[in-house]
Amino acid sequence: MKKLLFVLLLAPILAAAQPAPYETRKLTDNVYIFRYGFHQSLFVVTSEGVIATDPIAFLRPQAATAYLAEIRKITQAPIRYLVYSHHHYDHIAGGKPFKDAGARVIAHRNAKAKLEQLRYPDVVMPDEVVDDYRAIELGGVRVELYYVGRNHSDNSLVMLLPKERILFTVDFIPIQTVQFRNMPDGFIPDWFDSLDRVLSLDWEQMVPGHPYAGGRLGTKQDVRELKQYMLDLSEEVRNAAYRGKCFDDAIKEVKLPKYEKWGSYAQFFPMNVQRFSTGN
Ligand SMILES: [Zn+2]
DSSP: OHHHHHHHHHHHHHHHHSOOSEEEEEOSSSEEEEEETTEEEEEEEETTEEEEEOOOOTTOHHHHHHHHHHHHHHOOSOEEEEEOSSSOHHHHTTOHHHHHTTOEEEEEHHHHHHHHHHOOTTOOOOSEEESSEEEEEETTEEEEEEEOOSSSSSOOEEEEETTTTEEEEETTOOSSBOOSTTOTTOOHHHHHHHHHHHHHSOOSEEEESSOOGGGOOBOHHHHHHHHHHHHHHHHHHHHHHHHOSSHHHHHHHOOOGGGTTSBTHHHHHHHHHHHHHTTO
16 A cells, blocks of 8 residues: 555656657757657758658657647648658658658658568658759758768668758767667668768758657767777777687677767677678
8 A cells, every 4th residue: 555655656756757758849940850759850841841851650650640740830831841861661651641741752762762672551652762962942941961871771861951050860870879789781881981971061960860868969079989989899899800719709708898888788789799790
């Protein structure tokens, strides 16, 4: 009974500590982040229409309807574009409400090719593809889409808002967080070039596709640190291979204490090591 009372008293505090299932954050007068669970997207509002990114509604169609409802709280302007960051369905499933609202769906050429093979039932096919670059001018706002090469997939598009100096990058630049599992679908040597290309663009704040590091925005320093992490990892794996009689045991010894406090270190670091040990 005492225990029950304790739980009842604690319930409002626990509820307050839980993050809301979704929220919209205003970054500038016309740029917003929509977060649903552990995924997030960027949208840009102009007088002539809205440019939205990833519907983030895989196995939860309510995420896309909540996303649209959040946009509608801000503007009644038409939804003109829906830009896919890359082909992974946890980011791009559930775009039908956007398509129904009139959005033109844009993705990288390789993303469309992947989606044509995979035929996910809840992914709307792109109407238009981008090779290396595409600029969208809408209602006095300029949005630039860049393909910066292969990284976490072979089809990531980054979105730059040159005036606002905001960059939306999604999955290939986690902030103070190790890479996802063994970097499935990833291209290791190319990834470094991709990070350099991101560093060469003119921006100040980076919005990733997940609220890493407490949901803060990224900086160029974060990109440099991620690159350093991947370089350190590569070097440690190589050293371990030289030291070890047995490659597998040597790989198990690899630790990078400098990054122990990074997100997902305990969970994914061994898989990151495994990926670098395969040498591709
Ligand atoms: Zn992904």
